[in-house]
Amino acid sequence: MVYRCGFFLALLLGLFCNVSCTRHVGKAPETDAVLMSKLAEEHVKTGPRYAGSDGAEKAALWIQQKCRELSPAWNVTVQEFEEQTVTGNVKFRNILVHKGTLNQDFVLLAAHYDTKFFPPEIPFAGANDGASGVAALLGILHAVKDKDLPVNIVFAFFDGEEARYDYNEKDGLHGSRYLAETWKKNGTLKHCKAMILLDMIGDKNLNITLSQDTARNMRHLLLQAADQMNLRKYVGDYPGNILDDHVPFQNNGIPCIDLIDFQYGPENSYWHTSEDTLDKISGESMKIAADLAINLIWKLAAGVL
Numbered sequence: 001m002v003y004r005c006g007f008f009l010a011l012l013l014g015l016f017c018n019v020s021c022t023r024h025v026g027k028a029p030e031t032d033a034v035l036m037s038k039l040a041e042e043h044v045k046t047g048p049r050y051a052g053s054d055g056a057e058k059a060a061l062w063i064q065q066k067c068r069e070l071s072p073a074w075n076v077t078v079q080e081f082e083e084q085t086v087t088g089n090v091k092f093r094n095i096l097v098h099k100g101t102l103n104q105d106f107v108l109l110a111a112h113y114d115t116k117f118f119p120p121e122i123p124f125a126g127a128n129d130g131a132s133g134v135a136a137l138l139g140i141l142h143a144v145k146d147k148d149l150p151v152n153i154v155f156a157f158f159d160g161e162e163a164r165y166d167y168n169e170k171d172g173l174h175g176s177r178y179l180a181e182t183w184k185k186n187g188t189l190k191h192c193k194a195m196i197l198l199d200m201i202g203d204k205n206l207n208i209t210l211s212q213d214t215a216r217n218m219r220h221l222l223l224q225a226a227d228q229m230n231l232r233k234y235v236g237d238y239p240g241n242i243l244d245d246h247v248p249f250q251n252n253g254i255p256c257i258d259l260i261d262f263q264y265g266p267e268n269s270y271w272h273t274s275e276d277t278l279d280k281i282s283g284e285s286m287k288i289a290a291d292l293a294i295n296l297i298w299k300l301a302a303g304v305l
């Protein structure tokens with residue numbers, strides 16, 4: 001009976017039960033909306049930052065610097081690699097931030113920092129699609145850095161999420177695919193118990209659209225957190241699957257959730273256009289998404305249903 005119950009719970013809760021069913025965890029910390037607003041503003045100032053551009057290199061350096069400032073005790077490493085892409089050989093940089101080693105179970109929290117490529121005559125700030133996810137991750141790092149964590153958290157800032165033309169093996173999701181493959185080869189992936197992706201969560205008119213491929217347990221816990229935090233009105237459904245940086249991890253059996261608002265402006269008209277500017281996003285929206293992500297981590301770790 002105990003075994004069956006444990007097995008049933010493990011099925012429902014993913015892989016956390018064996019380590020954390022009885023674990024007591026404190027209250028989840030909160031992020032700072034003003035801080036995240038400032039960070040998004042600063043990040044946008046690095047300019048267009050499509051993969052392989054000078055702006056991407058600048059943005060990667062800025063993220064490292066901010067992580068070291070915000071959480072000096074955490075390890076900041078850069079995973080640099082080159083890939084043959086549809087536009088030739090491109091250098092990519094993922095930034096990983098964690099405490100201690102990667103040999104213990106952890107939750108991966110990720111966002112992409114690259115922006116969609118546009119020719120120089122079309123201004124593209126990537127305030128929501130790029131900077132908001134980065135600012136949310138930095139805000140979460142700042143909120144949890146000194147806390148007694150219920151489970152280890154690894155932060156990943158991905159390069160090369162955006163496709164130049166169409167998503168395929170040589171176009172788009174470069175950073176996330178490379179990290180999943182690297183971790184699979186070196187054995188780290190088995191410690192990655194869940195992945196939470198944040199993308200385009202700064203929209204002033206926030207509506208997080210959960211895609212159909214969201215891990216069932218994570219969806220359940222996220223909605224439960226949203227109910228308890230009185231944030232349920234900000235979370236809805238997306239009718240299909242969404243191709244994003246969670247997919248390479250999902251393809252390797254990792255339970256994933258993509259916190260993304262795929263209704264950006266009327267008819268999604270601010271998405272991948274010069275309308276994606278700082279005035280369309282808010283620190284409050286980033287705080288809602290970031291606090292939901294933190295609460296989801298706490299719930300996953302506690303094994304609460």
Ligand SMILES: [Zn+2]
Pocket residue numbers: 116129162272
């Ligand atoms: Zn995009």
